[in-house]
Amino acid sequence: MTDIKSAALVINAKSRKGQKLFKRACKRMDELPFPVDAxxxxxxxxLDRTVRAALAKKPDLLILxxxxxxxxxxxxxMVGHDVILGVLPLGTANSFARTLGIPIDIDGAIAVLRDGKPMRIDLGMIDGDYFANCAAMGISPQIAETVPHGLKKVLGRIGYLGWAAVQFAKFKPFTLIVGEGDGAERLRVVEVRISNGPYHGGTQMVDEAAVDSGEIVVQAVRGHVKRRLVKNWAASFFGHDARHEDTVSFRGKNLRVDTIPRLPISIDGEVLAHxxxxxxxxxxIIRVMAPIPGPVQPAPTQPA
Incomplete structure (x- = not known):
């Protein structure tokens, strides 16, 4: 374990499991060999001002x-601060935790905070906005913009699937443009994932993406009909190699991405760009506490 002398914990109590698990997490963190300001x-x-206040006290570890x-x-x-990120996965999909190999139960995640090792990882960026895991265009932003908060909190991933079925009926394929000028590539697609890690929606989708690769991956699900997307989702959920049959990927340090028509982009579940x-x-750019031997070991795909 690294030499951590102090930590701060900031929990989003409006997350799916936040309120329910806050007291339990605090009790378990009393067992850590360093104080945690919760x-x-x-x-x-x-949330922003709470994290800023926590960072001002210069903890060695900031647990989100x-x-x-x-x-x-x-x-x-956290960018620019000498602090290690700790992850307590309390959401619906917990894709970032899965990418890092962090267990999605409280006890397992806290064990990583105690016994893990700080690893330096990449962050993705959409223009000037950093993100941890995956941005998306297509049905995902449509779901994120419209899903009732209560449905997400009560039913979790099952609720997402039901709402996705409703939104799917309204969805249409679109044109993706990657690059600029004469070298730009155009293709008809049903979904696009801009990935810093392999998991999207709690399911392994983008195998070629990794948090320590030094490259961003733009993966497109090709097709003129929506059933291609259903096929890709099903293959990804069940771990079939067929999930790659209808996909094409672009990778690099900086890629221009456009669509016809112009579309919203969800960044780890929140619509934040177009x-x-x-x-x-x-x-x-940051360090994160991850299980030994590091963040390249995938976590099993299980319901959050």
Whole structure:
């Protein structure tokens, strides 16, 4: 274990499991060999200022409790600080935790905080906005923009699947443009994933993406009909190699991404941008506490 002398914990109490598990997490963290200054934030609008206040005290470890959207929304604040990120997965999909190999139960995640090793990892970027795991265009932003909060909190991934079926009926394929000028590539697609890691929606989708690769991956599901997307989702969920049959990937340090028509982009579940954008990588920009031997070991795909 690294020499950690102090830690701060900030939990999004509006995340799916936040309120329920805050007290339990605090009790378990009393067993850690360093003090933890814990904060449960009821109003998500106050998360930024709570994290800023925690960082001002210069802890060795900042533990963020919530889902992928919480982590992506707050990780920008850590850039430039000499602090290690700790992850307490309390969301619906917990894709970032799965990418790092962090168990998605409280006890397992806290064991990583105690016994793990700090690893330097990349962050993705959409224009100037850092993100931890994956951005998406297509049906995912449509679901994220419209899904009732109560449905997500009560039913979790099952609720997402039901809502996805409703939104799927309204969805249409679109044109993806990667690159600029004469060298730009155009293709008809049903979904696009801009990935810093292999998991999207809690399922392994983008095998070629890794948090320590130094490159961003843009993966497109090709097709003029929506059944291609259903096929890709099903193959990914069940771990079939066929999930790659209808996909094409682009990778690099900086890729221009546009669509026809212009579309919203969800960043780890939150709609925060619209095409066109620059998809970039910030290589090795933060440290995160991960299980030994490191963040390249995938976590099993299980319901969150």
């Amino acid at each position: 904060h449960a934030v009821e109003n998500p609008a106050h 409790g919530g889902g992928d959207g919480t982590i992506s929304g707050l990780v920008d604040l 095409t066109p954008v620059q998809a970039k990588i910030a290589a090795g």
